[in-house]
Amino acid sequence: MESKNPDSSIHEEFVSLYVRHEAAVFSFVMTMVRHTADSEDVVQRASVTMWRCFNKFKPGTNFRAWAFQIAKNEALNHLSKIKRDRHIFSEKLLVMLAERFEERANDLDARRYALDSCLEKLPAETLEIVKGCYSDGSTIRSYAEQAGETANKIYKRLNRIRAGLQKCVERQLGLGEATQ
Numbered sequence: 001m002e003s004k005n006p007d008s009s010i011h012e013e014f015v016s017l018y019v020r021h022e023a024a025v026f027s028f029v030m031t032m033v034r035h036t037a038d039s040e041d042v043v044q045r046a047s048v049t050m051w052r053c054f055n056k057f058k059p060g061t062n063f064r065a066w067a068f069q070i071a072k073n074e075a076l077n078h079l080s081k082i083k084r085d086r087h088i089f090s091e092k093l094l095v096m097l098a099e100r101f102e103e104r105a106n107d108l109d110a111r112r113y114a115l116d117s118c119l120e121k122l123p124a125e126t127l128e129i130v131k132g133c134y135s136d137g138s139t140i141r142s143y144a145e146q147a148g149e150t151a152n153k154i155y156k157r158l159n160r161i162r163a164g165l166q167k168c169v170e171r172q173l174g175l176g177e178a179t180q
Helices: 006-033 036-052 063-081 091-121 126-132 141-146 152-172
Strands: none
Touching: 006 036, 006 063, 006 091, 036 063, 063 091, 091 152, 126 141, 126 152, 141 152
C-alpha cells in the first residue's frame, strides 16, 4: 500500500480551497483593477503568493478572506506600478471598494445557498420548467415549444415560480418580515 506524501495532502488542500474561491478572487480583483488582462495577471501573481504562503494559513479559518487580502495586496502593488495613469483610483477608495466587495460577496454566497435550498424544495415539474428555461442556450420560447405550451403560459408560470423562490430565499435569510 502506498503511503501518502504529506506535501501531497497540503497541495490537495490548497487546490481544493483555491478552486472553490477562485471566481470570487477574480471578481474581487476586477473591482480594483478593472481590466480583464491585468486582473488575470494580478490573480496569477496572487495565487503564486497564496501557494508560497499557504503554510501561514490557519486551517479552519476563512480561506476567502485570507485570499482576498493577498489579492488586494497584489492589486494595490499592480496599481502603484501604473499610477502614472490618471484614471486610477486612490488607494483609499480601492480599499473601501474592496471592503464593500467582501461584505457583498458574503451576502451573495448566502443568497446562492438559500436559492439552492429553495430549488431543492420545488416539485419535480416546477424544477423542470426552471431548468428548461435557464439551461444554456435555452429560451422561454424554445422551452414552451418543446413542452407543447405557449410561451405566454410558460412566462406566467415562470413569474409565479420566481416570486415563490424570492419569498423562499427571503425566508431562508430571515428577510421575510422586513420586506413586507
